[in-house]
Amino acid sequence: MQYTLSILVENQAGVLSKISGLFSRRGFNIDSLAVGVTNNPDVSRITIVANGDEYVVEQLEKQLNKVIPVIKVKRLSEGDFISRELILIKVHCAASKRAEIIKTAEIMQAKIVDVAPSCVTVEYCENSSRVETLIDLLKPYGIREIVRTGTIAIDRGNTALSV
Amino acid sequence: MISGAEIMVKCLEAEGVKVVFGYPGATICPFYDKLYDSSIKHVLVRQEQNAAHAASGYSRCSGLPGVCVATSGPGATNLITGIATAYADSVPMIAITGQVKSDLLGRDVFQEADITGACEPFVKHSYLVSKTEDLPRVFKEAFHIASTGRKGPVLIDIPMDIQQNEIESFEYPEKVNIIGYKPNTRGHAVQVKRAVEAIKNSRRPLIVSGGGVLSSGVKLKFQAFADKTKIPVISTMMGIGVMPSDHEMYLGMLGTHGKPVANRALHDADLVIVCGARLGDRAVAAPDQMSENTTVIHIDIDPAEIGKNVKTAIPIVGDMKNVLNMMIDEIGDYVVPNQWQETVKGWKKSFFRTPPKFDGFVEPRALVAQLSSMLRSKAILVADVGQNQIWCANNFMIREGRFLTTGGMGTMGYSVPAAVGAKLARPTRDVVVVCGDGSFQMSMNELATIVGNNLAIKIIIMRNHRLGMVRELQDFNYNKRHAATILSGDPDFLKLAEAYGIDHAEANSNEEAEEIIRGMVKSDKPFILVCNVYPDTPSI
Ligand SMILES: Cc1ncc(C[n+]2csc(CCOP(=O)(O)OP(=O)(O)O)c2C)c(N)n1
Ligand SMILES: [Mg+2]
Numbered sequence: 001m002q003y004t005l006s007i008l009v010e011n012q013a014g015v016l017s018k019i020s021g022l023f024s025r026r027g028f029n030i031d032s033l034a035v036g037v038t039n040n041p042d043v044s045r046i047t048i049v050a051n052g053d054e055y056v057v058e059q060l061e062k063q064l065n066k067v068i069p070v071i072k073v074k075r076l077s078e079g080d081f082i083s084r085e086l087i088l089i090k091v092h093c094a095a096s097k098r099a100e101i102i103k104t105a106e107i108m109q110a111k112i113v114d115v116a117p118s119c120v121t122v123e124y125c126e127n128s129s130r131v132e133t134l135i136d137l138l139k140p141y142g143i144r145e146i147v148r149t150g151t152i153a154i155d156r157g158n159t160a161l162s163v
Numbered sequence: 164m165i166s167g168a169e170i171m172v173k174c175l176e177a178e179g180v181k182v183v184f185g186y187p188g189a190t191i192c193p194f195y196d197k198l199y200d201s202s203i204k205h206v207l208v209r210q211e212q213n214a215a216h217a218a219s220g221y222s223r224c225s226g227l228p229g230v231c232v233a234t235s236g237p238g239a240t241n242l243i244t245g246i247a248t249a250y251a252d253s254v255p256m257i258a259i260t261g262q263v264k265s266d267l268l269g270r271d272v273f274q275e276a277d278i279t280g281a282c283e284p285f286v287k288h289s290y291l292v293s294k295t296e297d298l299p300r301v302f303k304e305a306f307h308i309a310s311t312g313r314k315g316p317v318l319i320d321i322p323m324d325i326q327q328n329e330i331e332s333f334e335y336p337e338k339v340n341i342i343g344y345k346p347n348t349r350g351h352a353v354q355v356k357r358a359v360e361a362i363k364n365s366r367r368p369l370i371v372s373g374g375g376v377l378s379s380g381v382k383l384k385f386q387a388f389a390d391k392t393k394i395p396v397i398s399t400m401m402g403i404g405v406m407p408s409d410h411e412m413y414l415g416m417l418g419t420h421g422k423p424v425a426n427r428a429l430h431d432a433d434l435v436i437v438c439g440a441r442l443g444d445r446a447v448a449a450p451d452q453m454s455e456n457t458t459v460i461h462i463d464i465d466p467a468e469i470g471k472n473v474k475t476a477i478p479i480v481g482d483m484k485n486v487l488n489m490m491i492d493e494i495g496d497y498v499v500p501n502q503w504q505e506t507v508k509g510w511k512k513s514f515f516r517t518p519p520k521f522d523g524f525v526e527p528r529a530l531v532a533q534l535s536s537m538l539r540s541k542a543i544l545v546a547d548v549g550q551n552q553i554w555c556a557n558n559f560m561i562r563e564g565r566f567l568t569t570g571g572m573g574t575m576g577y578s579v580p581a582a583v584g585a586k587l588a589r590p591t592r593d594v595v596v597v598c599g600d601g602s603f604q605m606s607m608n609e610l611a612t613i614v615g616n617n618l619a620i621k622i623i624i625m626r627n628h629r630l631g632m633v634r635e636l637q638d639f640n641y642n643k644r645h646a647a648t649i650l651s652g653d654p655d656f657l658k659l660a661e662a663y664g665i666d667h668a669e670a671n672s673n674e675e676a677e678e679i680i681r682g683m684v685k686s687d688k689p690f691i692l693v694c695n696v697y698p699d700t701p702s703i
């Protein structure tokens with residue numbers, strides 16, 4: 001089961017290693033992790049996407065809550081949140097294929113952000129499954145490089161996670 | 164102007180610290196220099212690990228966080244096992260380490276070790292202090308965190324320049340405000356109602372007492388609850404001492420090395436009330452130790468413990484003290500069904516065995532039982548790790564005193580330094596160590612600390628010339644191949660005692676040992692009694 005955790009933490013040194021340590025110590029892998037400061041400069045928000053059964057997730061939530069600089073932990077529930085990740089993909093692109101690739105990007109609503117004699121770089125900001133689709137579409141041309149930010153997520157509607 | 168080092172001492176004074184255990188070195192010298200002028204007693208141990216163990220013993224007997232101090236690098240890394248032990252045993256502790264100067268951090272200079280990083284999995288929290296101004300807040304928070312919620316060690320790593328820098332003035336904060344730390348101690352009324360309901364509907368309820376009952380300081384009330392309801396009680400290793408050993412409804416320790424009668428009760432119970440225990444694998448190793456249909460009520464201050472090791476029907480998060488008060492109010496004059504009471508009492512009789520004796524040796528299980536009656540009622544027994552620990556756990560008849568051992572981590576060498584802390588916390592009580600010949604040798608350097616501080620600690624070494632508990636494991640599981648469990652080259656412990664100027668004696672029978680103990684408990688000096696134990700003596 002894949003799950004997404006939003007974690008509000010005090011914005012101080014060492015917090016990230018405490019949190020990633022909780023996962024690695026138990027032998028759990030993290031699929032993606034993103035950190036950034038919130039509207040309150042003293043508070044950062046970490047979004048973690050990982051896999052595990054109900055027991056594992058519940059244990060992790062409880063263990064995360066025990067970390068002193070962790071202020072809040074929330075498991076986002078399936079379907080009730082918006083998630084995005086930013087990806088930059090450098091694709092091999094002979095001049096003859098350029099139009100084709102630009103078309104694909106257009107259909108997916110991705111942006112071409114750089115063009116070189118034998119490469120184009122595509123920028124895309126979407127949820128992970130759409131990002132995977134774009135990667136699949138571009139694969140046949142030859143992918144040279146991929147960079148992803150990791151997923152960030154926010155609840156739909158009126159609920160807001162705050163201190 | 165006031166220096167960081169002076170502030171550190173003032174913070175300890177403000178927290179009411181009377182004793183610290185430690186070992187100096189260059190980077191912690193500024194602090195030591197100021198401590199020298201303070202009324203706080205410093206106990207110089209002979210290895211830093213033992214400073215942490217001593218702080219643990221002190222803490223467990225005084226109810227206050229124990230404080231240990233070490234220098235950077237090797238001093239700090241030597242502390243780790245002691246810190247990890249306190250963490251596993253949920254003992255409140257403040258570990259203070261010197262660190263290289265701030266501008267040298269990360270350069271791998273002489274005696275630099277990333278101690279906050281290394282201790283990450285074993286501390287409740289840690290600080291690497293970056294400004295002298297932060298010291299009062301950091302100390303205030305550290306003591307608060309260590310001694311509230313689920314208790315545990317907090318590490319404060321302080322670079323030398325932070326100790327040396329001076330600031331305008333010192334003010335100790337009155338309150339802490341840590342937004343991410345608000346342990347829930349109250350206990351949920353609805354859950355308590357549900358729990359009491361379930362108890363009333365059960366036919367064979369059983370209480371498991373854990374270390375949480377002791378750290379919550381609610382022992383007497385807990386006993387009163389058991390007295391009144393007549394619910395039988397078994398205990399984890401850390402929970403020994405919650406109930407007086409001779410209580411009619413108390414059945415002893417559960418688990419792989421526990422009492423068969425306690426395990427039988429756990430197996431047959433239809434409802435189990437787990438109080439302040441995590442039920443690690445030594446307590447409940449296989450799920451089949453409990454019936455599928457057993458209803459578990461788990462009371463713990465740490466929500467992460469609930470449902471971690473055993474499936475729980477009714478979780479109650481809160482401090483044992485508060486939850487117990489609520490339970491007492493709710494349960495009224497409920498008393499356990501008569502039939503269950505009688506069954507349990509019957510088992511107690513039928514499970515009772517007197518251990519066989521071997522001529523020319525001390526029978527350790529019988530000796531521990533004898534020892535109990537020769538000590539005063541508030542005696543503190545500190546057991547090490549191994550067979551010696553199991554003999555003590557199952558045979559020491561505790562009355563109003565304490566049983567100290569490391570049930571959580573099982574660190575050999577714990578007993579002697581922990582006794583140092585215990586004796587300093589409770590100078591008027593009998594403090595007796597029971598250890599193995601292997602574990603004694605892990606901290607026998609602390610005899611100097613005992614002598615140097617005139618501590619009347621009595622040490623009983625159960626000499627079997629074996630790492631007995633592992634030997635027993637090899638007998639069962641490794642075809643009696645005694646790989647690395649026969650001790651050879653051991654010193655003559657009596658001569659060793661002699662070298663330290665400690666009174667000593669040797670016993671080859673229980674009668675002889677009893678005679679010696681009678682004299683030993685009367686003296687106000689330390690004592691070492693070596694008991695020769697038949698090497699194949701079982702743990703249980
Ligand atoms: C620091 C440490 N190392 C190793 C062990 C594993 N261990 C558990 S019991 C034991 C034997 C203890 O021997 P001794 O102190 O002589 O006690 P006995 O079992 O003989 O009573 C060992 C090696 C441990 N618990 N702690
Ligand atoms: Mg031994």
